[in-house]
Amino acid sequence: MRIRIGTRKSKLAILQTKLVIDQIKAIEPDAKTDIVMMTTKGDKDRQTPLYAMGSTGVFVKDIEQALLDGSIDMAVHSLKDVSSVMDERLMLLPFMVFEDKRDCLITKEHKTLDTLKPNAILATSSMRRMACIHRVRPDIQFISIRGNVNTRLEKLQTENIDGLVLAAAGLKRLHLESYIDEIISPDVIVPACGQGTIAVQIRKEDYPLFDAWVKPSIALQEVQIEREFLALCKAGCHYPVGCMATIKKETVDVYACLGTTIEDTAFAHETYSVKELDQVAEKIYRKVGEKRR
Missing domain, CATH: 3.40.190.10 (Periplasmic binding protein-like II)
Structure with missing residues (x-):
């Protein structure tokens, strides 16, 4: 198997791609990988604040297009840069690399x-x-x-x-x-949804090639809560939005924030039972909404 992996040109992006390749090699020792370095809209414009840019996904859209065009087979992103709504032909592989969220x-x-x-x-x-x-x-x-x-x-x-x-x-x-x-601490600055996580993006049609890589984990469940919260908010880097979920033995601890301006942002911190894991994102979203009213 030869995989062309698209990523940004920054030192951190390349390092993160190499971390993904290390994981791939551990699963598929014979896999051949090529790193394809790309320049995104966010890389070209180094002056405009992210919240002032006219579109979302400024660090991922150009790489996603290369994936759709077939010039790469896989994309590696910082998960916090990936919009909760993406082209229906693409998907995030539940195969990620995790670090400190704070x-x-x-x-x-x-x-x-x-x-x-x-x-x-x-x-x-x-x-x-x-x-x-x-x-x-x-x-x-x-x-x-x-x-x-x-x-x-x-x-x-x-x-x-x-x-x-x-x-x-x-x-x-x-x-x-x-x-x-x-x-x-997240009770002071709520992390971005999926912060610290390296995301692997593929074409949906290629999922059968990679499904054996998927391993359920607590960290993956936490990220899924954070991403679901982001989707419910329908917000990107233009707004103050964040969520951090931590799953313990019997509980899920969640910090969240949501606003339209610096001054009107609402904050919530709740603990739920792991028995209601599928409802956590919606519950914390409602809680933040109540505080904004």
């Missing part, structure tokens, strides 16, 4: 969110992160930042900003966790 803070003076100076300036292009931080530190100012992880770390040192808010997973995969000053 966000983290990196600062010039090695501060935490609580100890940052009044009116500190944090760099992020995420409405979700802004809304969550505004709830606990309304004095903090925000500035948009784009670029890969290393570019953002460089900008922290050269620009008039006090800190960065990034996904912990990317830093850990790049072995840059030493830069992290604080891993932020």
